[in-house]
Amino acid sequence: MVTLTRIYTRGGDSGQTSLGRGERVAKHDPRVEAYGTVDEANSVIGLARSAIGGATLGGQHCAEADAMLARIQNDLFDLGADLCTPEGEAKRGEQALRIVASQVERLEHEIDAMNAELEPLKSFILPGGSEAAAWLHLARTVARRAERRMTQLAAEQPINPEAIKYINRLSDHLFVLARRLNDNGASDVLWVPGGGR
Numbered sequence: 631m632v633t634l635t636r637i638y639t640r641g642g643d644s645g646q647t648s649l650g651r652g653e654r655v656a657k658h659d660p661r662v663e664a665y666g667t668v669d670e671a672n673s674v675i676g677l678a679r680s681a682i683g684g685a686t687l688g689g690q691h692c693a694e695a696d697a698m699l700a701r702i703q704n705d706l707f708d709l710g711a712d713l714c715t716p717e718g719e720a721k722r723g724e725q726a727l728r729i730v731a732s733q734v735e736r737l738e739h740e741i742d743a744m745n746a747e748l749e750p751l752k753s754f755i756l757p758g759g760s761e762a763a764a765w766l767h768l769a770r771t772v773a774r775r776a777e778r779r780m781t782q783l784a785a786e787q788p789i790n791p792e793a794i795k796y797i798n799r800l801s802d803h804l805f806v807l808a809r810r811l812n813d814n815g816a817s818d819v820l821w822v823p824g825g826g827r
Contacts, residue, residue: 645658651715653716660779660782660783660787661713661714661783661787662714663783664776664779664780664782664783665710665713665714667772667775667776668706668709668710668713668776668797669706669710670772670775670776671706671769671772671773671776672703672706672707672710674765674768674769674772675699675703675765675769675804676703677765677768677769678699678762678765678766678769679696679699679700679703681760681761681762681765682695682699682811691811692811695762695807695810695811698740698803698807699807701736702800702803705729705796708727708728708729708733709729709793709796709797711726711727712726712727712728712729712789712790712793713780713783713789713793715727716787716788717787717788717789717790718788728790728792728793729790729792729793729796730792731795733792733796734792734795734796734799737796737799737800737802737803738799740803741799741803741806744806744807744809744810745806747810747814748806748809748814748815749814749815751815752820753820753821753822754820754821755805755808755818755819755820755821756820756821757771757808757819758819759808759811759812759817759818759819760811760812760813760817762808762811763808763809763811763812763817763818764808766804766807766811767805767808769804770804770805773797773800773801773804776797777797777798777801780794780797781794
C-alpha cells in the first residue's frame, strides 16, 4: 500500500526524478515520457467520466461505461507502475507490478461486445458528438501518443510486451466507447472528404 505523508519532496528541483527502484533519471527520460503520457490519458478519462452523466444513452449504458472506465483508470496506474520499473528490476523481496494478458483480453471482450451493437462504419469519424464522446476521443489520441512513447522506449530498452498490447487496445476501446455514447453511433460526426473546400 502507498502512504503519502508529503506531496512535495524537493527531490525533483534539479530536473531529475526517481524510477520505481529509486534510480534517478532526467525528467525528460523516455521512460518518464512514456508513463507521464499514460498519466495524461488517465486524466482525460477522468474528464470523460465526469461527462458521462450527460450522455444521451440510457442510465444502464452510462453506468456500464463508467464502470469500464473506472477499471481502465486503475489499469493505467498499473501501467504507469509497470513502466516506471525497468524490466528485471524490483525492490528486494518484491515483484514489480506488470500489465498481464487478462487485462488486455478484458479490453478485447468489451470492445467486441460494444461493437456488436454498432452499425458498421462507412466513413471516418470526427471527434465530437456528446461531451463524453468528445473527451473519449481526446483520451484516445493521448493513448496513441503514449503508445508512440512506449514503442520508442521499447526500441531502446526492454519493456513488458503486454504493456504495449494494452495501450494499443485501449485506444480502440475508447474509440468504440465514444461511438456507443453517441447514441450507438447515430450522433457520430462523420468526415466528409473535401467538405470544407
